[in-house]
Amino acid sequence: MSPLKHLEKENPIIDACFRDFCFSHGILTVEDFLLHDLYELAAFAERQKNAARLKEGITLMISLIELQCRPLLNGMELLEDLQRNKHTLSTGDKGTDSLLQGGFREGQLTELVGPSSSGKTQFCMQASASVAENHVGGVLYIDTGNSFSARRIAQFICSSLDAALVQKVMSRISCHTVYDIYTMFDTLQSLEVTLRSQMNVDEYRLRLLVVDSISSLITPILGGSGSQGRALMVAVGYLLKKLAHEHNIAVLVTNHTVGTGEGGKTKPALGETWKSIPHVRLMLSRDHTNSSCTISILKHTSMPSGQTVKTTARKDNQQGL
Known part of the structure; x- marks a missing residue:
């Protein structure tokens, strides 16, 4: 899966600040994000000064993953x-x-x-x-x-x-x-x-x-x-x-x-x-x-x-x- 940076162009909230937060938890790619304990990640975000923006980024990432996990096949x-x-x-x-x-x-x-x-x-x-x-x-x-x-x-x-x-x-x-x-x-x-x-x-x-x-x-x-x-x-x-x-x-x-x-x-x-x-x-x-x-x-x-x-x-x- 793609590095988080590749998502920033179409999703500005996945900015350097959000990526740094993810990097601090060993999350470098979308796949890393998926395999991480999201409840634990959200709890860490809650304790940050920019908690609201970080939690918004987490929610956006979940939505993007859900959309990408539906493969389309024709007849x-x-x-x-x-x-x-x-x-x-x-x-x-x-x-x-x-x-x-x-x-x-x-x-x-x-x-x-x-x-x-x-x-x-x-x-x-x-x-x-x-x-x-x-x-x-x-x-x-x-x-x-x-x-x-x-x-x-x-x-x-x-x-x-x-x-x-x-x-x-x-x-x-x-x-x-x-x-x-x-x-x-x-x-x-x-x-x-x-x-x-x-x-x-x-x-x-x-x-x-x-x-x-x-x-x-x-x-x-x-x-x-x-x-x-x-x-x-x-x-x-x-x-x-x-x-x-x-x-x-x-x-x-x-x-x-x-x-x-x-x-x-x-x-x-x-x-x-x-x-x-x-x-x-x-x-x-x-x-x-x-x-x-x-x-x-x-x-x-x-x-x-x-x-x-x-x-x-x-x-x-x-x-x-």
């Missing part, structure tokens, strides 16, 4: 992207694969929405096992709530009686624990550097990136009426889509639901701004009386919404949601 670019080396990866569940016409599509971000205890994490672990085993690909699992279970993933591996195979498949899955949005940016930035250095390496290349759950990182920064949280949310969504597009990775994120206040109905969390980010949105619901799960399409780039598929949840070594 031909979208078609070429769909046809260029984009494959599907099995989710590990036959019903869901059928619903999605093969599974997750590389280069796209799929969001799985569902209430607490509906099976989102189990779905993510099953998908991780499936990609690592059946597609001989690498999986990066970003865990935001200490819900990752290597033992559970091992149980999803079909030939789980073969200890050597289980060990080989499990070695293709990496888990990183992330508890805040700033660590998330650091993790994605490091991942991008790693992927660029391995662009010509096909063996066990990263094929699936899981974030369980994205809403746990974003919800805490959306409070209040300011736009800082929204800008960071859009930026992390853009980075995930950028990684998916440039490196042919399937990205799977989970999101919780919130009540609408209308007859107990629920809807995906994170609001309308986030709604436009995923290529595919799936809703997962569970009937705890008979352990049946239903997955429905809320949004898809090439399929109509409303289609559903039912699966049966199973425990222990058997596959299921």
